Amino acid sequence: VSTVSHELRTPLTAIAGSLGLINGGALGEVPQTMRQMLTIAHSNSQRLSALINDLLDMDKLVAGKMQFDLQAKLMQPLLEQALLHNQPYAEQHQVTLRLQVDDDALVHVDAQRLAQVMANLLSNAAKFSPSGGSVLVRLQTIGERLRVSVSDNGPGIPETFKSRIFSKFSQADSGDTRQQGGTGLGLAICKEIIERMGGQIGFDSPPRHGATFWFELPIQGVRHEPSPDPR
Structure with a gap:
């Protein structure tokens, strides 16, 4: 291959x-x-x-040949950069990206690989959001882990697809989903990357109420107060 x-x-x-x-x-x-x-x-x-x-x-x-440069970093600056880089794509779908920071903390991440994960989650959320909608990225602590979630207001994930959503070459079978394109590898790659960084990834999707994809990474050291909104 x-x-x-x-x-x-x-x-x-x-x-x-x-x-x-x-x-x-x-x-x-x-x-x-x-x-x-x-x-x-x-x-x-x-x-x-x-x-x-x-x-x-x-x-x-x-x-096992992909190299990871794991460093202790705060998550908020990485998310701000991800939103900045992916906003032009979201604008093509007339969707706004928003960031909500409840907490921040140091985690061991490869910044480049994290950007790859965020690009995939944000592009998926933008593609499936209605025109004029918004995608919310939320940063919060859950126990001893830092959680990043990406929520959209799209059609949600078909029940029959949920069990294989992180499998390679998996795409929902509906015509609407197929029209959105994609390789069927993005979420499988996200799962591998997050797990290689010691984290876990999952999703929540009530019927017809959008989808929230999230990942969690172990906190390293003390929590930090979130930076003020630059706007």
């Missing part, structure tokens, strides 16, 4: 980049009749690239 994925990634990156340049007018004005087809081709090449990256990540995780 790793060898094939690497061989596919290089030409796909070139294809996606070339299509993006053409559609952006780098070679001159693109006729409107052609622009839609170029946009579809560019979008699908990006989806294939995302699938290959997910396959490579999962292969490394399963083989």
Whole structure:
């Protein structure tokens, strides 16, 4: 899998980049009749690239070859950065990202891998939220663990899908869910990453009342007062 994925990634990156340049007018004005087809081709090449990256990540995780740089860090600054980086994607779906900090504490995390987990949870929440809605990211302590939760107001998770939601290549079977795209690997990768950092991940989803995905990490040392809202 790793060898094939690497061989596919290089030409796909070139294809996606070339299509993006053409559609952006780098070679001159693109006729409107052609622009839609170029946009579809560019979008699908990006989806294939995302699938290959997910396959490579999962292969490394399963083989125990993914490197983790665990450091003691406060969670609030990492979440603020995650919201900043993912807000443009949320805006494409006309969704606002909000952060609520009840408590903060030091935890052992790999900041880059945590950003990967947050990008997946936030993009999922934005995709399934109604236009004009919001996604709430909450930071709180639960006993001796620090919990991060991501809540949306979407359609929720089908009952038949809940038991396999963290399995590889799993996607809900409904047409609405399929239309949202995705590789079916994102949540499986999130689970592997969080568990490698000594934590656990789960979700809550009452019927037709949205979904909340959460993960918890062991607290290292004393709790900290949350930083004031920069706004």
